[in-house]
Amino acid sequence: MYALTVAELTALASLDLIAGSTKYIVRDAFVCSCLSALRLSDWRHFAMSNLGQLVLNKKTGKFTLLPETVRELIERNGQAIVLPVKEPNTVIRKLAKQAAITCPSLSEIVPYRKGMRPKWNAITSSGGRRTFVTLGYMHGASTT
Numbered sequence: 114m115y116a117l118t119v120a121e122l123t124a125l126a127s128l129d130l131i132a133g134s135t136k137y138i139v140r141d142a143f144v145c146s147c148l149s150a151l152r153l154s155d156w157r158h159f160a161m162s163n164l165g166q167l168v169l170n171k172k173t174g175k176f177t178l179l180p181e182t183v184r185e186l187i188e189r190n191g192q193a194i195v196l197p198v199k200e201p202n203t204v205i206r207k208l209a210k211q212a213a214i215t216c217p218s219l220s221e222i223v224p225y226r227k228g229m230r231p232k233w234n235a236i237t238s239s240g241g242r243r244t245f246v247t248l249g250y251m252h253g254a255s256t257t
Contacts, residue, residue, distance in 0.1 A: 115223065115235055116247035122147055124216035125208060132189070135197045139204040142194045145183045146241025147248075153201055153238045202237045209233035 117125065126144045130137040142153050155170060155177075167176040187194060198204060210233045213219035218232065225235040 115232055115240055116243040117147065117236070117240065118218060119248065121209075121212065121216050121219055122244060122248075124212040124219070127215075128208060128211055136204060136208055138190060138194065138197055139201045140208050141186045141190055142196055142201070143205055143208070143238065143241050145186050145194065146238065147244040148182050148186075149177075149180050150242045150245035151177060151179070152242065153196060205236055205238060205240075206234055209236045 122144070125140065128136075128140060130140060145151065146153055151170070152172065154172070165179065165181050167178055170177045209219055210231075213231070213233045220231050220233065222229050223232045223235055
């Protein structure tokens, strides 16, 4: 599981995709995860009315603030993001491979489980949460 850099996240978010397609929706959900630290599975429970509010995280039972920064991504997906696939990791990896064309660091070979892979092939949905934490830390967010 790897965190994305700002350049990699930008390349992924900037992909020219067909609105409403599976890739488009999964990409937006993954970018929302990178901007909010929410699990992809949590996005099916949130909608525009939840922005700026504390919402209950279904897995942990704890409350999470749904940030305003994801407003545009939610709006362009019809007021809520509903994942069209059960296992989004395959789609996330295809998107990352596509983004590697404009962001070469996604093609770097990295350790993954018991072998080596291009970074685009090692990215999972959990990487969204890791990206949020890593980028926040790199930009001075408190660790406590």
